[in-house]
Every structure is written in C-alpha cells, then in structure tokens.
Amino acid sequence: MLVVHSLDGQIEPLVDCELPQRRWVLNGDKSLSFNIYRSFSNEESFDLIQGQCLIEVDDDYFRVKQVGKQLRSSTQYKTVSCLHVLFDLEKNRVYSTLNNTVSIEQAMTLITANTKFTFTVEGTFDGVVFEEFGKDDSYTLLQKVLEEYGAELEVKKFHITLKKRIGVDNDFQFRYKHNITAVDEQIDTNDLTTYIEGTGKLDANGKPLISVSYESPNASVFGRLHADPISNETFTIAENLRNHIASKLQDTPKISIKFDYHTVVGEIGQEIGKGDAGWLIHEALGIEIYTRVVEILDYPGVDTPPVITIGNVLFNGAEEIVIRKGK
Incomplete structure (x- = not known):
C-alpha cells in the first residue's frame, strides 16, 4: 500500500490508485509513478498529494516531483511522478573540497554533511587521488564516488549503503528463446573495443x-x-x-533484455533480484555473456508481474564481463 506524508506531517493511506509503477536501475533511476482519482475512500489523502510531499512504499520514501490535475467525467484525477529521496541530494550544495588521496569514507562524509542522510561502507576500497573533490551538488558527487571507487549503492529512506557489488552470483542461465522469451531486446556494438x-x-x-x-x-x-x-x-x-x-574496455556488445519476472523464475527454477549475476546464452550471436539484473520495474500492491532487465550495459570491467564463443 502507498502512504502519503503531507508537508505538514499528516499521514494517510492512499487507496484507489491506478497501477503504481516503481522503477529501480542499478546505481541509477529510482522512481515511482501512479494515477489516483478522488473517491469516498481517499477524500482526505487525495488532497494531501502535493509537490515535495513524501510517498511511502514498502518502508521506503519517494518525493513527489510532478502532479497533474484533471477532471474526468466530473471526477478529480491526479497523475503523480516521484523520485526517491536520494535525489534530494541534488539540492544540497557542497562548497568545500578534498584533495590528494581521499578515502571513500571521507568523500561520503563530505557529501552527506548537513543533510538527513547517513551512510555505511561495506568492504574495503582503495583511496582515490583527486585534485579537487567537492564544489558541486551532493548527488553529482555521489555519482562521482560510484564511478571513481567502483562502488554500487543500496538506499533505504535516508540511509545509503555502499558495496563493492550488490546482489549475488547465483549463476543463473538464460537461454535466449529457449527457456526465456524477451519482452524487449537491445544490442549495441557502437562502443565495442578489444x-x-x-x-x-x-x-x-x-x-x-x-x-x-x-x-x-x-x-x-x-x-x-x-x-x-x-x-x-x-x-x-x-x-x-x-x-x-x-x-575500461567495453569488450562485449552492450546487451539489455527485458523479461516477465514470473515466467523467468518458473523456467529457470530460482529467484533472482537486484544486481544478481549469471549467464546469458545467446545462440543467435554465438556467444555467452556474463550479465546482471540491472533494472526492475514492479507494481507495488498490484498483482501484476514485475519486468526485469538483465544486461551488461550498466557495468564495465574485464574482471566482470566475460564472453565466450558458442559451441
């Protein structure tokens, strides 16, 4: 269930929402959108939905960024677009800088200073040499941390966890057009280098x-x-x-393939989640590519199967991307 937290602190459940969609992308987009019409059941909560209020979903927070208001058959109707509160960091400016060798903990302390955010670093990361780290908004600096330190993030409400890698290597095997059927497939060799x-x-x-x-x-x-x-x-x-x-080489084609989650789980016989890794066997291309779950689109509170995307589009590195000739 979705819950609205108004700007003045009121909290009300949201009912009569139409197909809420939540999107997660590895180290990227975290968003929520839904439509809602005024009804007897949501008369109070409907009016609480305003720009910058919070929508709670599964013990996590999304901030309302756009609200469209319409009248349909004399019934008030709203289209709502939200971003995860992580993107609040875009509106926090860091004026100071760090230089020389900077630890990931030092960088994150600078990024989260004077904000609601806390952080945890799991694992050991080498320091990175910066001529100047800072003088930008906190979200841009966070993206710089992910890139320069080779980190991945998980976020829940206002707490950020940085890891070497999220998810597990459960060695799943997707056999294209054998045990899976794609909803959408993208293959790009523009940046291919060897x-x-x-x-x-x-x-x-x-x-x-x-x-x-x-x-x-x-x-x-x-x-x-x-x-x-x-x-x-x-x-x-x-x-x-x-x-x-x-x-730094992109030595495999960039591949992104979307599947119906329940169909995939039924075919391969195992659960898969954010960041999980395994093999995509693409016989048409004659290759096997080590891929990960890089995107999930789900529908909170609605009995509609999620759509997952596996691919190598959002990560690089010879130590992680492997390609083999098909036999």
Whole structure:
C-alpha cells in the first residue's frame, strides 16, 4: 500500500490508485509513478498529494516531483511522478573540497554533511587521488564516488549503503528463446573495443616510466578494435596499470533484455533480484555473456508481474564481463 506524508506531517493511506509503477536501475533511476482519482475512500489523502510531499512504499520514501490535475467525467484525477529521496541530494550544495588521496569514507562524509542522510561502507576500497573533490551538488558527487571507487549503492529512506557489488552470483542461465522469451531486446556494438594501451607515472623528462597494452580475449571474436589510450600518473606498477586499462574496455556488445519476472523464475527454477549475476546464452550471436539484473520495474500492491532487465550495459570491467564463443 502507498502512504502519503503531507508537508505538514499528516499521514494517510492512499487507496484507489491506478497501477503504481516503481522503477529501480542499478546505481541509477529510482522512481515511482501512479494515477489516483478522488473517491469516498481517499477524500482526505487525495488532497494531501502535493509537490515535495513524501510517498511511502514498502518502508521506503519517494518525493513527489510532478502532479497533474484533471477532471474526468466530473471526477478529480491526479497523475503523480516521484523520485526517491536520494535525489534530494541534488539540492544540497557542497562548497568545500578534498584533495590528494581521499578515502571513500571521507568523500561520503563530505557529501552527506548537513543533510538527513547517513551512510555505511561495506568492504574495503582503495583511496582515490583527486585534485579537487567537492564544489558541486551532493548527488553529482555521489555519482562521482560510484564511478571513481567502483562502488554500487543500496538506499533505504535516508540511509545509503555502499558495496563493492550488490546482489549475488547465483549463476543463473538464460537461454535466449529457449527457456526465456524477451519482452524487449537491445544490442549495441557502437562502443565495442578489444585493444587498449596505457602509460603510468612520468619521469623528470616527461616520459612514461611504464607503458602497457592489453588485448581482450574477445578480439578473437570481434577482431582488434582500438580504444583511446589512457594516461594515469598514479600508476607505478605495470600489472596494476594493465588491470586498470583492461577494466575500461567495453569488450562485449552492450546487451539489455527485458523479461516477465514470473515466467523467468518458473523456467529457470530460482529467484533472482537486484544486481544478481549469471549467464546469458545467446545462440543467435554465438556467444555467452556474463550479465546482471540491472533494472526492475514492479507494481507495488498490484498483482501484476514485475519486468526485469538483465544486461551488461550498466557495468564495465574485464574482471566482470566475460564472453565466450558458442559451441
């Protein structure tokens, strides 16, 4: 059930909502939308729905951002669009900065200062060197943290949890057009690359002390496709630099496939959730790709099956994306 928290603190359940839709994207969109018409059952709560009020769903908060009002057959009707309260961070400005080597805890402390948000960091993250971290809105800085530290986030109400990776590696196997049928499929090779070079720290004459190259095993499938070279003076060890440049390759096609959740669970015989990982076996392409659940669209309080999206579109790295020739 949806619950409205008004700007003046009133709390009322919302009934007579039409197909509420909640969207979750890995490290991205977290939104809610619904339509509601005035009825005898929601006469009080209907009027409480205003811009910036909170909608509670499954012990989580979404903030109303857009409200459309209409009259249908003499009945008042509202279309409501919400964003997770995480996006409140867009309206908090960080004026100070951090520089040199910054820990993820230091970065998050700066981001959440003077806000309602708290955070937990699970696991160990290496420090990152910044010339200047700050002087931006907190949400943009949070996205920078996710990118620079290689972190993923979970959020509940006003608490952020950062992890190396969310979800579990349950080794599911999706056999395209065998045990699954796609609702929608997108395959994109525009950014496909299989070869990259990189340089590390420079000597006194401006020449690199280390130079490395990396060719993905997938070059045997797609050929040698060059990525732009990378220069990063923080690296002094060749192996570490090679791992870094390898992680920047998009060495598989970007694949995004949507499925009806209940159908998939019935076919593969196991539950799957946010961030879970497994194999997509695409015989038409002759490849197997290690994928994750990267998006879920569900319908809170309504008996409509969720739609899940698996793919490799939202994450990169040779250590995580693997492709094999079909047999």
